[in-house]
Amino acid sequence: MSKLETAMDTLISVFHTYSEREGDKEKLSKRELKDLLQNELGEFLETQKDASSVDKIMKELDENGDGEVDFQEFVILVASLTVACNSFLSENS
C-alpha cells in the first residue's frame, strides 16, 4: 500500500473504531464523535489554532439534527480540516 492508500485506510478504520462503540455501528453518536475529536485530532486542532473554523464545523455537524454522523459526513469533516490546515501552512511558509 502507498502512503496515500494507507491514509485512506486509516480514515475508514478510525471511524469504525469509534462508530462501533454504541448504537448504530455505521454512525458516530455525539459521544463517539466527541471522543474521536478529542483523542484523534487534539494535536492537529491545537496546531491549527483557528478555533473559529473548528467551532463552525462543529455547529454545521450539529445542524444535521439527530446527533449522528455517518462516514460521508466524517470524511467531509476531515477533508475540511485538512484544507484549512493546508491553507494555514501555505500562508505561514
Next chain:
Amino acid sequence: MSKLETAMDTLISVFHTYSEREGDKEKLSKRELKDLLQNELGEFLETQKDASSVDKIMKELDENGDGEVDFQEFVILVASLTVACNSFLSENS
C-alpha cells in the same frame, strides 16, 4: 501525532510531492495528477474494482477546464474515493 493526524499530514505531503514538479506549485497539472493516481492509488483503485465511479470522478475533474487541480479538489477526490471504498467494504463484509 495520532493515526488520523498522520493521515491528514500524508494527504498534504503527497499532494505537494506532485504539485511541486512543474508549473503552479500549489496545483496539480494533468500530468502530475495522472502520475499521482497511477503511483499512489493504483492498488486502491484496483481493489475497488468499480471502474465506473473512478471514470466518473476523472470526468468531473476534467470538467474543471484548465486541467489544474488545487488542494481542495484533490481532497474532495480522495474523500469521494474513500467513501466509495467504505461502501464497497460495508456491502461485502
